[in-house]
Amino acid sequence: MHEEPYGEYSFLLDRTARRVKQFAQQRFKTLRFPVTVDQWLVMKNLYEKGAMKQNELAELLFKDNPTLTRIVDLLTEKKLVVRNPNLADRRSFQLDLTKEGRRKVEQLRPKIQDIRLQAWEGLSERDFQHFKKVLNTIYKNLG
Amino acid sequence: MHEEPYGEYSFLLDRTARRVKQFAQQRFKTLRFPVTVDQWLVMKNLYEKGAMKQNELAELLFKDNPTLTRIVDLLTEKKLVVRNPNLADRRSFQLDLTKEGRRKVEQLRPKIQDIRLQAWEGLSERDFQHFKKVLNTIYKNLG
DNA sequence: GGTAATTAGTTGTTATACTAACTATTATTG
DNA sequence: CAATAATAGTTAGTATAACAACTAATTACC
Numbered sequence: 001m002h003e004e005p006y007g008e009y010s011f012l013l014d015r016t017a018r019r020v021k022q023f024a025q026q027r028f029k030t031l032r033f034p035v036t037v038d039q040w041l042v043m044k045n046l047y048e049k050g051a052m053k054q055n056e057l058a059e060l061l062f063k064d065n066p067t068l069t070r071i072v073d074l075l076t077e078k079k080l081v082v083r084n085p086n087l088a089d090r091r092s093f094q095l096d097l098t099k100e101g102r103r104k105v106e107q108l109r110p111k112i113q114d115i116r117l118q119a120w121e122g123l124s125e126r127d128f129q130h131f132k133k134v135l136n137t138i139y140k141n142l143g
Numbered sequence: 144m145h146e147e148p149y150g151e152y153s154f155l156l157d158r159t160a161r162r163v164k165q166f167a168q169q170r171f172k173t174l175r176f177p178v179t180v181d182q183w184l185v186m187k188n189l190y191e192k193g194a195m196k197q198n199e200l201a202e203l204l205f206k207d208n209p210t211l212t213r214i215v216d217l218l219t220e221k222k223l224v225v226r227n228p229n230l231a232d233r234r235s236f237q238l239d240l241t242k243e244g245r246r247k248v249e250q251l252r253p254k255i256q257d258i259r260l261q262a263w264e265g266l267s268e269r270d271f272q273h274f275k276k277v278l279n280t281i282y283k284n285l286g
Numbered sequence: 287g288g289t290a291a292t293t294a295g296t297t298g299t300t301a302t303a304c305t306a307a308c309t310a311t312t313a314t315t316g
Numbered sequence: 317c318a319a320t321a322a323t324a325g326t327t328a329g330t331a332t333a334a335c336a337a338c339t340a341a342t343t344a345c346c
Contacts, residue, residue, distance in 0.1 A: 004256060006263045006271050010163050011184070015205045016278045017160035020153050022334070023285040038302065041154070055324065062158045067303055069326060074301085091311045091324040113147060119281045120149045128149050131277045134270055135159045138262045142166040165304070181332065198294065210333055212296060217331085234294040234341045 020119060027115045033108050039075055040108070042068075043097060046081065047105040051096035053086060080104060163262060170258045176251050182218055183251070185211075186240060189224065190248040194239035196229060223247060 024037045035043065045060050046052070058068050072095060075081035080101035083093035097105065120128070167180045178186065188203050189195070201211050215238060218224035223244035226236035240248065263271070 004259075005268065006259050009259070009262070009271065009274065010160075010167065012275060012278045012282075013156070013160045013163060016282045017153075017156045018205075018333070019282050019285050020156060024153065025334080036301065053324080062161075063302090064304065065325060066305090066327080070302075086324095089312075089324080093325085116147075116149050116152070119152070119284050121280075121284050123277060123280055125148065127273075127277055128152065130270075130273055131152065132155060134266060134274045135155045137266055139155075139159050139162050141262050141264050142162050161303070168304080179331065196294080206332090207334065208295060209297080209335085213332075229294095232294080232342070236295085 023119070024115055027111075028108075031108065031111060033104070034078065035075070035080065035104075038063075039071055039080075042071055042075060042095075043080060043101055043105050044109075046095060046097045047102060051084070051094045053089075053092045054095060055092070057095060075101070166262075167258055170254075171251075174251065174254060176247070177221065178218070178223065178247075181206075182214055182223075185214055185218060185238075186223060186244055186248050187252075189238060189240045190245065194227070194237045196232075196235045197238060198235070200238060218244070 021037050028035070028037065028040070033040075041061055042057065045057060049060070054065065054068055054072065058065055061068070063071075072081060072083070076083060079098055082096055082098055084096060086092045086094050164180050171178070171180065171183070176183075184204055185200065188200060192203070197208065197211055197215065201208055204211070206214075215224060215226070219226060222241055225239055225241055227239060229235045229237050
């Protein structure tokens with residue numbers, strides 16, 4: 001195994017990605033924040049970028065349409081997101097945060113930093129830049 | 144977003160991990176290899192390390208028991224893995240590859256390298272070592 | 287030896303990911 | 317204008333992940 005170049009990279013990548021998500025989800029639970037990590041990403045993007053169509057959101061999040069449909073379904077049930085008719089194209093909606101959704105985002109945003117900093121303890125900004133470069137290269141190589 | 148330290152790391156991590164798995168799964172399909180990436184990990188570890196109990200495998204793979212039970216269920220259905228009674232402890236099994244399972248592993252192992260190399264094009268062994276260090280640090284920080 | 291605590295794996299539930307197929311709507315083409 | 321192709325989002329199916337609860341077996345303790 002150690003004699004093969006880049007052995008185990010995908011295993012470590014998967015393991016770490018899962019752990020990061022699990023940790024964040026647990027923190028959300030502690031904070032009584034009533035959504036999953038992936039639902040949060042939807043809300044965060046709607047907050048920062050404003051109302052948009054589902055396929056615009058899918059592009060931002062690199063998620064496929066079925067998955068996103070289901071996430072949005074759950075968020076609309078929780079009354080955190082609404083699907084407004086898109087007058088320019090009856091095939092699509094304008095997704096937007098509700099007032100409650102907006103408030104929830106504002107509550108959690110300041111806390112995300114704490115979650116993030118725990119992961120990066122002992123690592124530097126330089127490590128981060130390098131890490132990003134590798135992740136982006138791999139992503140592009142497989143794209 | 145760019146003013147926050149380590150912003151987006153989890154997003155990029157998740158995105159890349161998903162893409163890597165997706166790419167590998169597509170390659171498996173092309174190669175007519177009849178298992179998923181996660182099933183492959185089970186088989187690979189049984190091949191390299193020999194028969195073992197489920198909880199030993201769970202530790203190696205960092206997967207929880209329900210998930211592993213389901214993966215092993217599917218592999219036994221495909222007749223690639225068997226659950227042999229563990230005479231020392233009636234609560235557990237010895238998981239092992241079947242003859243067919245062993246053959247399948249031997250078929251695919253040489254091909255895994257190609258899949259891996261595409262991801263790491265343009266990156267070096269040094270990049271890899273650094274990447275591993277970051278992933279392992281994050282994992283430990285959140286453990 | 288008997289009882290309580292722990293353990294190995296399973297079952298149930300909810301969520302997300304990927305692929306395939308589908309329906310209604312819009313765009314393109316001749 | 318009509319027919320065809322493409323598109324937006326949805327539904328269905330299969331797989332994995334995480335958490336909770338459970339059952340049978342084993343271990344620990346008195």
